[in-house]
Amino acid sequence: DQQVKQNSPSLSVQEGRISILNCDYTNSMFDYFLWYKKYPAEGPTFLISISSIKDKNEDGRFTVFLNKSAKHLSLHIVPSQPGDSAVYFCAASARGTSYDKVIFGPGTSLSVIP
C-alpha cells in the first residue's frame, strides 16, 4: 500500500500561471517532507522540503504547504516557466526513528506550455 500518494499523474499549465501539485500521505509518523524534480535521463534532484513543525516553506518561486490534520501537502510554483516541465516527486520520512529512509510518491508530470 502506497504511503505517499500523488493522484494526478500529469498536469499542464500555461507559462506565467500557478502550478499546484498535490500529495497525500498515510503514515502519521512522517515528520519531514520533500519535493524532488526529475528531468528525463537524469536522477531526481532535491527541490524543497518542510518539517512537520511548519505549515509553509518558501524558496523563490517554490512554496510548499503542509496540512498535518489532513495529511496533505502541496507544491506551488509561481510563476510557472517552461523549464519547470519535469516529473515532480513528493516524498516523506520519519527522522530519528528506525524508519530513516525516504518514501517517494509515484510522481506528477508537469508540462508548462509557452
Place this chain on the structure above:
Amino acid sequence: DAGVIQSPRHEVTEMGQEVTLRCKPISGHDYLFWYRQTMMRGLELLIYFNNNVPIDDSGMPEDRFSAKMPNASFSTLKIQPSEPRDSAVYFCASSLRGGYGYTFGSGTRLTVV
C-alpha cells in the same frame, strides 16, 4: 565532488543473464540507497545501507536480486537471472543522514529482452 556515480548508464541484456549495476556514493556519506523507477510504481526503494551494513532489504522483489557494499565507496546491485519485468531505471543515492533527503546518481536504464 563528482556526485553519485552509477555505471553503466544503459544495459541491454538477454533474459536469464546476470546483470550487475554499480554505484560510487559521495565521499563521506554514510547512507546508500538503491531505488527502482517504473511507470506503475514510481520510485521504489529496494534496499539501503548504513555504514556499509544492509539495514532494510524488504523492497528487494525476489531472491534473484542481491546487493552488496564491500566498502564505503562502492556498492553493487545484482540480478541473476534477469527477466523482462526487471526492465526499469535503477537509481543509487547517498546521504549523510537517512531521512533528510538524498543525492541521486543519473541512473542505469536496464532493458531485459
